Amino acid sequence: MKDYLPPTLDWVREQVELYENSGGTQGTTLRDTGLPCIIVTHEGKKTGGIRKIPLMRVKVEEG
Numbered sequence: 751m752k753d754y755l756p757p758t759l760d761w762v763r764e765q766v767e768l769y770e771n772s773g774g775t776q777g778t779t780l781r782d783t784g785l786p787c788i789i790v791t792h793e794g795k796k797t798g799g800i801r802k803i804p805l806m807r808v809k810v811e812e813g
Contacts (some may be wrong), residue, residue: 755799
């Protein structure tokens with residue numbers, strides 16, 4: 751099993767922890783923006799460690 755490397759930025763780490771510790775019921779909006787977000791888990795290219803980051807979900811309308 752690969753090691754989890756928490757985000758170094760406080761607000762990013764807090765967002766991920768809030769989301770995960772609540773089972774996905776809290777931390778579903780990106781900070782104070784009110785915009786929906788998801789947590790993306792990926793493997794670091796250089797370290798091989800597991801990383802998690804919040805990303806804003808944006809719906810793009812075709813037009």
